[in-house]
Amino acid sequence: xxxxxxxxxxxxxxxxxxxxxxxxxxxxxxxxxxxxxxxxxxxxxxxxxxxxxxxxxxxxxxxxxxxxxxxxxxxxxxxxxxxxxxxxxxxxxxxxxxxxxxxxxxxxxxxx
Amino acid sequence: xxxxxxxxxxxxxxxxxxxxxxxxxxxxxxxxxxxxxxxxxxxxxxxxxxxxxxxxxxxxxxxxxxxxxxxxxxxxxxxxxxxxxxxxxxxxxxxxxxxxxxxxxxxxxxxxxxxxx
Numbered sequence: 001x002x003x004x005x006x007x008x009x010x011x012x013x014x015x016x017x018x019x020x021x022x023x024x025x026x027x028x029x030x031x032x033x034x035x036x037x038x039x040x041x042x043x044x045x046x047x048x049x050x051x052x053x054x055x056x057x058x059x060x061x062x063x064x065x066x067x068x069x070x071x072x073x074x075x076x077x078x079x080x081x082x083x084x085x086x087x088x089x090x091x092x093x094x095x096x097x098x099x100x101x102x103x104x105x106x107x108x109x110x111x112x
Numbered sequence: 113x114x115x116x117x118x119x120x121x122x123x124x125x126x127x128x129x130x131x132x133x134x135x136x137x138x139x140x141x142x143x144x145x146x147x148x149x150x151x152x153x154x155x156x157x158x159x160x161x162x163x164x165x166x167x168x169x170x171x172x173x174x175x176x177x178x179x180x181x182x183x184x185x186x187x188x189x190x191x192x193x194x195x196x197x198x199x200x201x202x203x204x205x206x207x208x209x210x211x212x213x214x215x216x217x218x219x220x221x222x223x224x225x226x227x228x229x
Contacts, residue, residue, distance in 0.1 A: 033216060033217075035216075035217075041221060041222075042116075042200050042202075042219030042220055042221050042222050043155070043200075043202075043217075043219050044219070045216030045217060045218065046216075047216075048216050056216045058216055090154060090155065092155075099143055099160050099162065100157060100160055101145070101157065101217070102157065103147075103154045103155040103156075103157075104154060105153070105154045106154050
């Protein structure tokens with residue numbers, strides 16, 4: 001079985017640009033969460049979606065948005081990129097009511 | 113606001129030794145997670161602890177949870193070089209919704225563990 005798939009694996013953007021990151025959960029998993037991990041820090045929660053509805057949101061500005069599609073894949077959008085948005089963006093899928101989360105390999109975003 | 117503190121943040125130890133990583137959290141939670149992260153890699157799930165007194169073991173790693181003290185420990189027995197990594201604890205900030213749809217996790221800053229031969 002394929003694990004959690006994220007794309008792209010790396011990308012470089014310029015300040016002020018917009019970026020879209022993609023995540024495909026494990027087959028059968030209906031919940032997707034997004035995390036931002038700045039170098040040397042623990043991941044920080046951005047969004048959680050379940051059955052295509054937003055179920056949780058972390059302390060991130062409105063420049064960050066996400067959505068979940070009927071096939072349970074998800075996109076994370078970040079507008080007006082800042083240098084501080086440079087980070088590893090992780091997607092995690094889960095199958096409630098199971099409590100486990102499986103993380104993807106992440107997308108490393110560099111803003112220059 | 114839920115806060116999760118790990119200590120130590122950096123640990124260098126020799127193979128064959130035992131050591132414990134501590135994870136304290138500030139508010140009541142019903143789920144605590146331990147993850148391992150190798151450099152440049154994603155997070156690998158190690159343990160999920162769901163109740164007071166829960167203890168789980170896998171190989172040389174053992175995790176425990178004391179919900180009254182809001183403390184979890186990750187104990188390493190007879191460390192080997194392959195266990196060198198960064199270890200994170202993470203706590204769920206809200207009870208899981210009935211019928212599914214859990215909330216986000218709050219992570220500690222991680223413990224960077226180096227095990228030397």
